[in-house]
Amino acid sequence: MGSCKNKRLxxxxxxxxxxxxxxxxxxxxxxSECLAxxxxxxxxxxxxxxxxxxxxxxxxxxxxxxxxxARIAARPQPSRYARIxxxxxxxxxxxxxxxxxxxxxxxxLAIRLYLPAKDMRLSQAASQTAxxxxxTQNEPVPLTDISLKLxxxxxxxxxxxxxxxxxxxxxxxxPKSAAETQSQNYAIDNTAIELAQNExxxxxxxxxxxxNIDNLVQDFLAHNPIKTTQRKNYGLSKGSWREMALDLKLKxxxxxxxxxxxILSGSNPSLAPLSSYREATGKFFAPQMSTSRPLFGQExxxxxxxxxxxxxxxxxxxxxxxxxxxxxREK
Amino acid sequence: xxxxxxxxxVIERVLAGDAKAFxxxxxxxxxxxxFLAMRMTRNHDVADELAQESFVRAYMSLASxxxxxxxxxxxxxxxxxxxxxxxxxxxxxxxxxxxxxQTFLEQIPTSxxxxxxxxxxxxxxxxxxxxxxxxxxxxxxFMLKTYEEFSYDEISKxxxxxxxxVMSRLFRARARLKNALLESEKKKNGKLQE
Numbered sequence: 001m002g003s004c005k006n007k008r009l010x011x012x013x014x015x016x017x018x019x020x021x022x023x024x025x026x027x028x029x030x031x032s033e034c035l036a037x038x039x040x041x042x043x044x045x046x047x048x049x050x051x052x053x054x055x056x057x058x059x060x061x062x063x064x065x066x067x068x069x070a071r072i073a074a075r076p077q078p079s080r081y082a083r084i085x086x087x088x089x090x091x092x093x094x095x096x097x098x099x100x101x102x103x104x105x106x107x108x109l110a111i112r113l114y115l116p117a118k119d120m121r122l123s124q125a126a127s128q129t130a131x132x133x134x135x136t137q138n139e140p141v142p143l144t145d146i147s148l149k150l151x152x153x154x155x156x157x158x159x160x161x162x163x164x165x166x167x168x169x170x171x172x173x174x175p176k177s178a179a180e181t182q183s184q185n186y187a188i189d190n191t192a193i194e195l196a197q198n199e200x201x202x203x204x205x206x207x208x209x210x211x212n213i214d215n216l217v218q219d220f221l222a223h224n225p226i227k228t229t230q231r232k233n234y235g236l237s238k239g240s241w242r243e244m245a246l247d248l249k250l251k252x253x254x255x256x257x258x259x260x261x262x263i264l265s266g267s268n269p270s271l272a273p274l275s276s277y278r279e280a281t282g283k284f285f286a287p288q289m290s291t292s293r294p295l296f297g298q299e300x301x302x303x304x305x306x307x308x309x310x311x312x313x314x315x316x317x318x319x320x321x322x323x324x325x326x327x328x329r330e331k
Numbered sequence: 332x333x334x335x336x337x338x339x340x341v342i343e344r345v346l347a348g349d350a351k352a353f354x355x356x357x358x359x360x361x362x363x364x365x366f367l368a369m370r371m372t373r374n375h376d377v378a379d380e381l382a383q384e385s386f387v388r389a390y391m392s393l394a395s396x397x398x399x400x401x402x403x404x405x406x407x408x409x410x411x412x413x414x415x416x417x418x419x420x421x422x423x424x425x426x427x428x429x430x431x432x433q434t435f436l437e438q439i440p441t442s443x444x445x446x447x448x449x450x451x452x453x454x455x456x457x458x459x460x461x462x463x464x465x466x467x468x469x470x471x472x473f474m475l476k477t478y479e480e481f482s483y484d485e486i487s488k489x490x491x492x493x494x495x496x497v498m499s500r501l502f503r504a505r506a507r508l509k510n511a512l513l514e515s516e517k518k519k520n521g522k523l524q525e
Contacts, residue, residue, distance in 0.1 A: 043512075045477050051459050052366075065354045067383060069350070069351070
C-alpha cells in the first residue's frame with residue numbers, strides 16, 4: 001500500500017503556502033493518511049507552544065539593549081583599510097571587478113617567482129663582467145702545448161689558422177696565484193665567453209668540429225695524466241665534490257683552465273669546478289646541463305647558462321647526476 | 332508585521348553616525364532573537380550571549396545591508412548563523428527536566444486526571460527530547476515556522492537555501508517528531524497491556 005502523494009502537501013497547506021485549496025480540503029476529509037498527517041502537524045504546533053520557555057523577567061529586557069550598545073562601543077574600531085576592505089566585499093559589483101584583478105596579480109607574481117630563470121643571453125652575461133674581481137691564489141701554471149692547441153681551436157673553423165699561436169688574451173688571463181683556498185674567486189674571462197659563443201655557433205652550424213675537439217681531448221689527457229681511478233663517480237656529497245676538485249686542481253690545472261676546457265670541448269659541465277663554484281663568490285660562465293639529461297657520453301645537448309658561485313649556488317639540481325669522468329683516464 | 336520603512340529609516344540614521352538609534356532596532360527585535368536562541372540552546376546564559384552577539388554583528392555589518400531588503404530576516408539570518416556555529420562546536424545533552432525542574436516520569440499517577448496530566452507532560456518531554464535530537468538545520472526551520480510564523484520564502488532567505496529545501500526539511504522534521512511521539516505511545520500501550 002503506497003503512501004498518498006498528497007501527504008506532503010498537508011504541511012504547506014497548513015502553513016498557508018498553498019492559499020485556498022478546496023480540492024485538498026475535500027481530499028483530507030476522504031483520505032485517512034492525509035487526515036492523520038493534518039492532525040499530526042497541528043498537534044506538533046500545539047506541543048511546541050506548550051513546551052515553550054517562559055520569558056525572562058521584564059528587567060532583563062530593559063537592560064538588554066543597553067548592554068548591546070555598550071558592547072558595540074567597547075569593540076575596537078576597524079582600521080581604515082579594514083573598512084575599505086569590508087566595503088569592497090560588501091559591494092558585489094566592486095567585488096566582481098576586484099577579484100579578477102587580484103587573480104591576475106597573483107598569477108603574475110607566481111610566474112615571476114617560480115618559473116626558472118631563462119638562459120641568460122650571452123650579451124647580458126657579458127655585460128655583467130664588471131664583477132670580475134678576482135684574485136686567486138693558485139700557483140702559476142706553465143703553459144703547455146695543449147694550451148697552445150686550445151688557443152688554436154678557439155678560432156672558428158673558417159678562421160682557423162695553421163699557426164699554433166694561442167688566442168690572445170686566453171692564456172694571459174689565467175690566474176697565476178698560489179694554492180687553493182676556500183674562498184677562491186674566478187674571473188670572468190671575456191675571451192672565454194667569445195670562444196664559447198664561437199663554439200656554440202660552430203656546433204650549431206655543423207658538427208665538423210667535433211672530431212677536432214675529440215682529438216683535442218685525447219691529446220689533452222695524453223699529456224695530462226691524472227692519478228685518479230678512471231670513471232670515478234664522485235657521487236653527490238659535498239665531500240665528493242671537493243675531493244674531485246682537489247684531484248683535478250692539484251694534479252692537473254687550475255679551475256679557470258678547466259672552465260675553458262669545458263667551454264671549448266662541450267664536456268660534462270658537472271666536473272670538479274662546480275664544487276669550487278660553491279665557494280666562489282664571483283660569477284662565471286659555463287655550460288649548463290639539466291639534471292634530467294642523459295649521462296655523459298651520450299648525445300647530450302647543452303646550453304649556455306649563467307652560473308653563480310658562492311652560497312647561492314644550487315647544487316640540488318645536480319644531485320642525481322652521475323659523473324662519468326671520461327676525460328680522466330689512466331694511462 | 333514589520334514595517335520595512337521604519338527599519339530602513341533607523342538604519343540610515345545609524346549609518347549617518349547616530350549609533351544610539353540602533354538601540355531602537357535592538358529593542359524591537361530583542362525578544363524574538365533571544366527566544367530563537369533560547370529554544371535552540373535551552374540555556375539562558377548561552378541564549379543571552381548569542382542574542383547579544385547577533386545584534387553586535389548586525390551593527391558591524393550594517394554598511395553591507397542592502398536597501399530594500401527586510402532587516403528582520405537579515406537579522407534572523409545573522410542570529411541563526413551564530414546559533415548554528417555554536418551548536419556545531421558545542422555538544423550538548425538533552426535534559427529530561429521540564430522547565431520547572433521536575434521529572435514527571437517518576438511520578439506514578441493515582442487518578443485518571445493525574446494520568447492524563449502525566450501523559451501530557453510526558454508527551455511534552457518526549458517532544459522536547461525529540462526536538463533536541465533534530466539536526467540543527469531542521470530544528471531551526473521548524474522553530475522559525477512554528478514560533479515565528481515566517482513564510483517559506485522568508486525562511487529560505489534566513490537559512491540561505493531554496494524554498495524546496497525548506498519544505499523538505501520541515502517535512503522531515505515533523506515526520507521525526509511525529510514518529511518519536513508514536514513510538515513512545517506504542518511503548519506505553521504495550522506496558523499498559525501488560
